[in-house]
Amino acid sequence: TQLLEQSPQFLSIQEGENLTVYCNSSSVFSSLQWYRQEPGEGPVLLVTVVTGGEVKKLKRLTFQFGDARKDSSLHITAAQPGDTGLYLCAGETQGGSEKLVFGKGMKLTVNP
Amino acid sequence: EPEVTQTPSHQVTQMGQEVILRCVPISNHLYFYWYRQILGQKVEFLVSFYNNEISEKSEIFDDQFSVERPDGSNFTLKIRSTKLEDSAMYFCASRRDREKLFFGSGTQLSVL
Numbered sequence: 059t060q061l062l063e064q065s066p067q068f069l070s071i072q073e074g075e076n077l078t079v080y081c082n083s084s085s086v087f088s089s090l091q092w093y094r095q096e097p098g099e100g101p102v103l104l105v106t107v108v109t110g111g112e113v114k115k116l117k118r119l120t121f122q123f124g125d126a127r128k129d130s131s132l133h134i135t136a137a138q139p140g141d142t143g144l145y146l147c148a149g150e151t152q153g154g155s156e157k158l159v160f161g162k163g164m165k166l167t168v169n170p
Numbered sequence: 171e172p173e174v175t176q177t178p179s180h181q182v183t184q185m186g187q188e189v190i191l192r193c194v195p196i197s198n199h200l201y202f203y204w205y206r207q208i209l210g211q212k213v214e215f216l217v218s219f220y221n222n223e224i225s226e227k228s229e230i231f232d233d234q235f236s237v238e239r240p241d242g243s244n245f246t247l248k249i250r251s252t253k254l255e256d257s258a259m260y261f262c263a264s265r266r267d268r269e270k271l272f273f274g275s276g277t278q279l280s281v282l
């Protein structure tokens with residue numbers, strides 16, 4: 059069974075602080091996706107990383123895929139209250155499988 | 171931006187009853203999925219559907235579950251005889267190719 063472990067699970071910070079969320083597995087994934095989910099809504103894709111070592115930036119968010127394609131991180135610079143939400147990582151398994159394996163998520167609260 | 175539409179947003183049913191959850195995927199998408207999220211737990215893959223047939227299903231997707239694309243626009247998930255443990259948020263998702271996966275806002279199913 060492929061598992062994705064996210065840490066931390068909860069984070070409450072002040073506006074302007076930086077943070078990093080980790081997504082780790084013992085399994086190799088063909089790609090890894092980061093989603094943001096608001097209460098009562100479905101996950102919304104932020105980014106997909108495919109190549110080991112790949113780094114992608116989305117405004118103040120920086121995503122990195124580990125060299126071995128087993129782990130990923132999301133770094134947020136100068137967090138704002140609008141960044142508050144649940145951040146999920148999801149791995150696309152190798153071998154042509156259709157399914158995404160999700161982590162449990164990191165609930166971020168950014169206080170003004 | 172186009173979106174995946176799910177109805178109803180909330181469904182309450184008695185144990186043993188049949189429920190049908192409805193989804194309208196984005197019109198030019200070819201791949202369709204159902205995921206579910208039990209409160210406080212991970213988003214879990216249920217089934218994928220392509221070319222009018224199931225392409226992959228998880229161990230959760232037993233004989234009580236079925237999917238159908240009855241008319242070329244709707245995509246439904248039927249649970250024949252609901253159990254208490256079927257209570258969850260059910261998400262429909264679709265994609266056109268090996269691209270961005272779009273999730274609907276979900277149907278909250280409560281089995282009493």
